[in-house]
Amino acid sequence: MLSVIITEKPSVAKNIADALNIKKRKDGYFEGDGYIITWAFGHLLQLYDAKDYDEKMAKWNLENFPFIPSNFRYKVKSDSRNRDKEDFGAKKQLKIIYNLIKRDDISQIISACDFDREGQIIGDTIIYNLRTQKKVYRLLLNEWTPDEVLKGLRNIKLNSEMKPLQDAGISRQWADWVIGINLTSVATLKYQKGAGKALNIGRVLLPTLKIIYDRDKAIENFVPEDYFKLSATFKTKDEKEYEGTYVEDNEDKFKNKETLELIQQALANQTATISDKQVERKREYPPYLFNLSNLQGYITNKYKGWTSDKVLKVAQSLYEKKYITYPRTASVVLEESLVDKTSKVLDHVKKGLPYENEIQFTKAKRVFDNSKVESHSAIMPTYLIPKSLTRDEEIVYLAIKNRFIMQFMPVAEHEETKIMTKINNSEIKGVFISKGKVQLVEGWKKVEKVESKDTILPLVNVNEMVSIIDHKLTSHITKPPKHHSEKTLLRVMETAGKGHEDAESEEMMAAILSGFSIGTPATRAETIKKLKDVGYITVQNKNLLCTELGNKIVETFPIKELFDLEFTGRLEKTLSDIEKQKFTKQDFLNTIFEFTTNAVERIKDEQQVIINEVTREKKQIEVLGKCPLCGHGVIEGQKGFGCSNWKNGCKFVIWKNDKFLATMKKKPSKTMVKTLLKNGVVTVKGLTSKKGNKFNANMIYEKNADNEFFNWKMEFVK
Structure with a gap:
C-alpha cells in the first residue's frame, strides 16, 4: 500500500x-x-x-x-x-x-x-x-x-495530535474574515464617497498604522530645546593632551548657559587634579541568532531598496532550496536537541574561512535554551553549502551564515577607561569626565569586519596634577525622534510595544515567548506591504510615513480598540494560547463575533463623515495612427496595439507578446508603433541574434496577399 x-x-x-x-x-x-x-x-x-x-x-x-x-x-x-x-x-x-x-x-x-x-x-x-x-x-x-x-x-505523528495548531489557524482565519468583511464594508459605506477601492480595516493593519501615526505626531509636535555643554583640554606633565566634558550631578547637558559661563570664567589661571580613574575590561557577546523580524530589520536597514516582504520571499526561497532552516520563527535561540546537528553544520560552513581555527563549537546557553524557544528554533544554515545563489539570496544567506558563525567565535573584549579631572577651585562643584576605549580581542567582530573605534587616553595616575590649555562652551538643540523604518516598526510589532528598546531584554523575550505581538513573523511583512498598497502609508528613503488618508483613518474610525496595541497583542496571545490548549477556539470566536457585532452597530450610529472621496478621471485614449486596413484610429489595449474599429470586424493588431519580435528579445513599444503607422517602416535598435549579438534593422509590417493578417519583414541596417 x-x-x-x-x-x-x-x-x-x-x-x-x-x-x-x-x-x-x-x-x-x-x-x-x-x-x-x-x-x-x-x-x-x-x-x-x-x-x-x-x-x-x-x-x-x-x-x-x-x-x-x-x-x-x-x-x-x-x-x-x-x-x-x-x-x-x-x-x-x-x-x-x-x-x-x-x-x-x-x-x-x-x-x-x-x-x-x-x-x-x-x-x-x-x-x-x-x-x-x-x-x-x-x-x-x-x-x-x-x-x-x-x-x-x-x-510522523497522527494529524489529530495537531488539533490545537489547527484550532489556532482556523480561529485566526475566521476572525480576520469576520472583522475584515464586516468592518471594511461598513467603513467604506459610511466614510467613503464614490466607487473604488474599499477602506481596508483589519485586526493587524490598524494597530500597525497607529504605531506609524503616533511617531509622525510625536515628530510634528516636538518642540526643540537649546542646551549647552562645556569641554576643556588638559595637558599632563609629559605633554600628552586629552579632552573632558563638564559633568555636575550626573548631567552634562545644561539648559542654563549662564551656569556654564561662570564655570568657564572660573577656569582662568587654574590647574586641575586627576580625582579618580576607573579601568574596566568588558566582554561583548555577539548579537543573538536571527529570528525573522531581526533578519528583516537587519537587511532592510543595511541594504537600500529592500523591504521586509522581499527579505521573507528570499529567505523562503533559501528554505525551499534546503540551505536554511524554517525562516518564519520568533525565536533567537536553538532547541537543546539540535546540539549535535549544529556542530555538524558548523564544521561544513566554517571550512576555508581565514579565521577558521578560531571557530570552536560550544554548547552555550546563549545559543541552546529550550525555555526561550517558541515553536521553532532560530534561523541557521543547513549542512548543504550553496553552489550558486542569486545576488539577493547571497545577501540573505551570508547574513544568516555569519550570524551563526559569530556564536562560536571568541567573545570580543575591550578596555574602558574613565578619568575624572577636578579643577583646583572649590567654587567648581562638578568634574570633567573623559572616556577612552581600546579593543583588546576582536573575536566575533572579525566575521563582519565590525569596526571598533579606539579612543586612547594618556596614562595618568590619581592625584596627578594637569594643566588646562583650552576650554569651549558649545550650544546644541534637542532632536526629535526619528521616523519609523521597517526595522524599528518590526521591533514594536514583535512585542506589541513591550521592551522594544532593547533587542535582548528579558521583557522583550517574555513578550515574544508568550505570543503577545501584533501579527506573527509570517504576516508582519505582508501587513507593512498592504499598508503601502492601500495608500495608508508611504515610504521616503527608509522612513515610513502616514499619508493623509492614513491620518484620517486613525483620527476618524471610531473603533479605537483596533488601534490599541494592548488589545491586538492580547488577541494574538489568545491565538498562541489556543495552540498551547490554554484557551478554546469557540470562546475566542465568540469574543470576536461579539466585538464585530458591537463595532458595526457603533459605526452605524456615528455621524456621516467623508474621509475619502474617490473620483474617476475619464481615461484619455491616445490614437497612435491610422489603421492601414480601414483608416480608423489605432489605440493601445491590454494585450496589443489594435484598430479601434475591431467591434465591426477590423482585425489589424500588433501583439505586445509578438512571437517574431520575441525571438530577437524585443517587444513593440508605443513609439515604435507610432513611427511604423506614420512612415510604413521603423528602425528597431538593439535586436538580439540567435548567437546573442546585438544588431539594428528596419521593420515593415506587411499585410498577407490572401488574408487580412500581417507579417513582419526585416531589412538589416548597414
Whole structure:
C-alpha cells in the first residue's frame, strides 16, 4: 500500500522526492518507493465570500451588516484577475490530489505543509474538505535537507495530535474574515464617497498604522530645546593632551548657559587634579541568532531598496532550496536537541574561512535554551553549502551564515577607561569626565569586519596634577525622534510595544515567548506591504510615513480598540494560547463575533463623515495612427496595439507578446508603433541574434496577399 504526501509547494515536493530518490514525475505528482508526493500552491481553498452564503450580500448595504455565517465554508480559490472565477490551476491540482487520495492502493495521507498555523490549515482544509476516512499523519520538519526528510518520515505523528495548531489557524482565519468583511464594508459605506477601492480595516493593519501615526505626531509636535555643554583640554606633565566634558550631578547637558559661563570664567589661571580613574575590561557577546523580524530589520536597514516582504520571499526561497532552516520563527535561540546537528553544520560552513581555527563549537546557553524557544528554533544554515545563489539570496544567506558563525567565535573584549579631572577651585562643584576605549580581542567582530573605534587616553595616575590649555562652551538643540523604518516598526510589532528598546531584554523575550505581538513573523511583512498598497502609508528613503488618508483613518474610525496595541497583542496571545490548549477556539470566536457585532452597530450610529472621496478621471485614449486596413484610429489595449474599429470586424493588431519580435528579445513599444503607422517602416535598435549579438534593422509590417493578417519583414541596417 502507498502513502500520499501533500506539500505546500511544488519545490518542497521535489525536495522530498529527491530525498527518497524518486525520479518518476507525473502530471501534478511524483510516484515511487511506496510514496506519491503531490503539492498545493499555498492555499488552494479559500473561505466563501459573503455573497456565496446569501445573494443579497452581493451589493453592500448597511442594513445587511453585521454578517456572520453560522457555518464557515470553503471553495476553490478565486482567480487573481477575476474574483468571480475559480483559479484554473488550483481547481486542476485539487482534482489531482482528491483523485490520488481516493485511489484504492492509498492507505494513508501525510500532510507535509509548513510546521506553523498557516501550513497546518493549508493541508487540513484540503484533506478534510474531502471527508476521507483514511488515516491522516503529519510530517513536521524545520528544514528540507535529505537527512531531515528521511528522519521525519520515520517519525510522523497522527494529524489529530495537531488539533490545537489547527484550532489556532482556523480561529485566526475566521476572525480576520469576520472583522475584515464586516468592518471594511461598513467603513467604506459610511466614510467613503464614490466607487473604488474599499477602506481596508483589519485586526493587524490598524494597530500597525497607529504605531506609524503616533511617531509622525510625536515628530510634528516636538518642540526643540537649546542646551549647552562645556569641554576643556588638559595637558599632563609629559605633554600628552586629552579632552573632558563638564559633568555636575550626573548631567552634562545644561539648559542654563549662564551656569556654564561662570564655570568657564572660573577656569582662568587654574590647574586641575586627576580625582579618580576607573579601568574596566568588558566582554561583548555577539548579537543573538536571527529570528525573522531581526533578519528583516537587519537587511532592510543595511541594504537600500529592500523591504521586509522581499527579505521573507528570499529567505523562503533559501528554505525551499534546503540551505536554511524554517525562516518564519520568533525565536533567537536553538532547541537543546539540535546540539549535535549544529556542530555538524558548523564544521561544513566554517571550512576555508581565514579565521577558521578560531571557530570552536560550544554548547552555550546563549545559543541552546529550550525555555526561550517558541515553536521553532532560530534561523541557521543547513549542512548543504550553496553552489550558486542569486545576488539577493547571497545577501540573505551570508547574513544568516555569519550570524551563526559569530556564536562560536571568541567573545570580543575591550578596555574602558574613565578619568575624572577636578579643577583646583572649590567654587567648581562638578568634574570633567573623559572616556577612552581600546579593543583588546576582536573575536566575533572579525566575521563582519565590525569596526571598533579606539579612543586612547594618556596614562595618568590619581592625584596627578594637569594643566588646562583650552576650554569651549558649545550650544546644541534637542532632536526629535526619528521616523519609523521597517526595522524599528518590526521591533514594536514583535512585542506589541513591550521592551522594544532593547533587542535582548528579558521583557522583550517574555513578550515574544508568550505570543503577545501584533501579527506573527509570517504576516508582519505582508501587513507593512498592504499598508503601502492601500495608500495608508508611504515610504521616503527608509522612513515610513502616514499619508493623509492614513491620518484620517486613525483620527476618524471610531473603533479605537483596533488601534490599541494592548488589545491586538492580547488577541494574538489568545491565538498562541489556543495552540498551547490554554484557551478554546469557540470562546475566542465568540469574543470576536461579539466585538464585530458591537463595532458595526457603533459605526452605524456615528455621524456621516467623508474621509475619502474617490473620483474617476475619464481615461484619455491616445490614437497612435491610422489603421492601414480601414483608416480608423489605432489605440493601445491590454494585450496589443489594435484598430479601434475591431467591434465591426477590423482585425489589424500588433501583439505586445509578438512571437517574431520575441525571438530577437524585443517587444513593440508605443513609439515604435507610432513611427511604423506614420512612415510604413521603423528602425528597431538593439535586436538580439540567435548567437546573442546585438544588431539594428528596419521593420515593415506587411499585410498577407490572401488574408487580412500581417507579417513582419526585416531589412538589416548597414
